[in-house]
Amino acid sequence: MPMIERVLVEVPNPAHPFGAEGIGEVYIVPPMAAIANAIDSAIHRRLTELPMSPPKIRAALDHSGADD
Numbered sequence: 001m002p003m004i005e006r007v008l009v010e011v012p013n014p015a016h017p018f019g020a021e022g023i024g025e026v027y028i029v030p031p032m033a034a035i036a037n038a039i040d041s042a043i044h045r046r047l048t049e050l051p052m053s054p055p056k057i058r059a060a061l062d063h064s065g066a067d068d
Contacts, residue, residue, distance in 0.1 A: 035052055
């Protein structure tokens with residue numbers, strides 16, 4: 001995952017819940033999709049539930065019968 005630096009714009013934004021909007025912020029879906037694709041490429045199992053935690057990855061490996 002690349003490092004994403006948050007920069008705050010100091011211009012009021014009434015449409016944002018905090019009144020300000022970050023530059024370079026992404027919606028939560030694209031990073032999770034990229035992580036799901038990386039996990040699928042690595043272990044050949046598609047995880048479809050969040051969070052994609054190490055225990056869930058281990059369970060997917062155990063379910064597939066993969067060796068350590």
